Amino acid sequence: MSQDIPVLDLGPFLAGDPDALEATAAQLRRTNETVGFLYIANHGVPQELIDRTFAAAAAFHAQPIETKMELKVDAAMQGYLPMRGSTTRSSTINANNKPNENEAFFLKREDQTGVANRWPTVPGFREAATAYYDALEGLAQRILPLYARALELPADYFDEKCSRPFSSLRLSHYPPVQEYDENQFGIAPHTDSTFITLLAQNKVPGLQIRRADGVWIDAPVLEGTFIVNTGDILNRWTNGRFLSTPHRAFNISDQPRYAIPYFFHPNSETVIECLPTCRAAGEEAKFPTQTVGEYMAWFRGRNYDHIRKAAAEAEAAKAAQAAAAE
Template sequence: MAADTAAAPAIPIIDLGPYLAGEPGALEATAAQLRHVNETIGFMTIVNHGVPAALVEEAFAACARFHAQPLEAKLAVKANAQLQGYVPLRGSTTRHSKINPDNKPNENEAFFMKRDGEDAGAPDRWPADLPGFREVALRYYDAMDALAQRLLPLYAVALDMPPGHFGPFCDRPLSGLRFTHYPPAEYGANQFGIAPHSDSSFITLLAQNKVPGLQLRTTAGEWIDMPVIPDSFVVNTGEVLHRWSNGRFINTPHRAYNVSAGPRYAIPYFFHPNPDTLIEALPTCRVPGEAPRFEPMTVGDYMAWFRNQNYDHVRKQDAA
């Protein structure tokens, strides 16, 4: 699954330090960088983001601990219809995306978490015999939510809106954290760790992985490797922001795999607005005389459609 490296563009690196420190002009300057990234490639690496490296390492270790359990223990917290809990190996098939036809089930297993009121996930969807796991996962979840919230003014200004525009739509976010295990595999035709797709999110925050395996597709149609930058996060635009910006911010397709000799883990955080938020084209993104590119849809409705498309246990339940 080699990348097309001949004319691969550099993935932009954005330093959040000046913005997070409140330096004069940093909001506007950083938003201008972000605007260019999201209108041209849709992926970036952020550094000086304020998330402790030790917490990221704890989250990766918790992910590995969960997946090291016997299958029976993991199936005891099998995912519900809201996608909270464990999805077994090959328990998902990427169907919402038309980038690659006839995808086979994804070669990964994952544990999904959501925050719901004072808890994250359904009460019975936490592993019973992993002391400290829930606490680490929640601390990481909170750190990711805090980072996403700090990024919202940048996205608003980048889209020519007031800095506080997105805040009221994201104060009860329908976000999710996923602890994913990609076992070593030999991939056949239409087979991937996770098949080519664009994310459902507003944005996705992905801690850099020491084991490479993430590739993105450029606007020229070439697949390139995402470089590993220590102590950084990969950030990409999801479908919700793509729709909200009337297609102005691109939701770049990407895929993942593991051709190493050992396990590969990923801990992506998918940041979504409030479930009742209506996603319709921002006024600054509409083209005079043209209808918006997408029909308005609430975040909750979009996510229900997304789950039904890709996760086999949800499809079976809805078909029953």
Template sequence: MGKSDGIPILDLGPYRAGDAGALETLAAALRHAQENVGFFVIVNHGVPQARIDAAFESARRFHALPLDAKLALKANEHNIGYLPFKGSTTRSSKVNVNTKPNLNEAFFVKRDLAPDHPDVLAGKRYKAPNQWPAEIALPGFRAQVTAYCDALEALARSLLPLYARALDLPADWFAKAFDFPMYTLRMTHYPPVPEPEIEDNQFAIAPHTDSGFLTLLAQSDIPGLTVRLPDGTWVEPPLIPGSFVVNTGDLAHRWTNERFLSTPHRVIHRTPRDRYAVPFFFDCSYDHVMECVPTCTGPGNPPKYPPTTYPEYQLWFGSRNYAHIAPKAGENMAAG
């Protein structure tokens, strides 16, 4: 396993090929990355480069639409749809008091199911469909985005046995929790902005931790992401074409009783070029109750958080960072 600037590089090739001992070797490397950094980079992951390129092109095509067309799809209370430029201010940061809106616009997509799909009716996901631009406006956009989500869901699922073994659990331990996983694709556009300065507390995306279980971020050809290591230094992940940056989110952090780190990161965009990012946020099933992982608690180390579910935590997190997300009367807002 490689390492660059403190962020490990994990090669999935032997594991995907089924080589003897590859699962345990890779799980040990993942354990080290999660307990000491919270970020790692994966190579030989199996997602075709053409599929990744199509996702970036889809983001570019969407954000090239006229503003009126994008505003017609403005993000709703489920955070599905279009978030305008400077439409969010990150208030959940653990390392910085963020006071200014983020210098980006974004389009959010979740699992593409019709409102009458059996799993929707069973309460296994938000009861809200995606907001797609008309096919005539962006031919093939929906198909390309859905195909990318399918590919990344498959990749994320393939990592679950590694996470289980990294936590000294049976390889299939997470299978039930992720039998119908939730996910969100955020298609972000960072336009060129004259000299945004850290000293002015202005960021493309301000310092934050992700909210979910894990994030898969296809590498952009324009740097900007920086990660805050546990010693307080900020580093850029190694820029490896075709690779994915992977990090733990807050739900995995609390599910593992803080054994796995949820590491702060930010984006600073100072180039004259438009930058795009397509982070994929992967979570357990909508109705699964996340209680402390049994190998992460014991005498002298009781659970630090009460059980929670995906919708409960996402409502709390979203309402702090997005003005258009607000709890309805009676909804649980406890983060634990």
């Protein structure tokens, strides 16, 4: 068991124990104010479904690059992101990062993006990924009362704000890299954009988190748990009270590493502004008021090369039109 990352047992709360909401929320509060990462046990997601989703990710990434590129990621961040297709620029933890040594397939809620997911022809892929997405969305919504009570808010405070989550599932592949160059990572030091992130345990370790004292520590593999971390949206909502902890990933093993993180966000139109329980009288809000959609547009524009390129091309075209009109 990790001495730095606490384990939160969700069993009593999810079983409806009348005393578990407040007791579990108190543990969650302490962890999010001091660590920002935790393991959750007895979460209710079947291990068979988790295993099937890992297998689907491996099967997708085993395809030829030409086949995967037929589903190349679009402006809505749905589809295949090629190897080194992202560069972490949104965090100041590590400067001059090289492109990330991973590839990924993204899927999202179509009613939030307005764009249909495009599916590979890998047998069983769509069924596994869809079932896993639905299971993780359901779990995230079931534990919202814990976060509300951890912040001294009514238990249903976040329910309506997260009723149509602007979330995504990322099926990632980290190839073995025996020795990384300077400023090169499987994924560079960063904080997530999310309300929370749910990460299933991987048989191949590689995740590291940065403690408050600046020391990087390995996140041990605890079978049967998820790793959960606070993201930037909840950090901003709480005026920095709940930590969005930097983390990074490597794969220095001799085998491929797969990761299937689910990134849980509130509805795209939900406004993120300092919560009433997270600012003392007279204290200024530390972050600007934004909708989830506005924040995510900024985040994607910083980190994903195809979106940066499209924005630069649009700016160039706009400037050319202005020059021609003079």
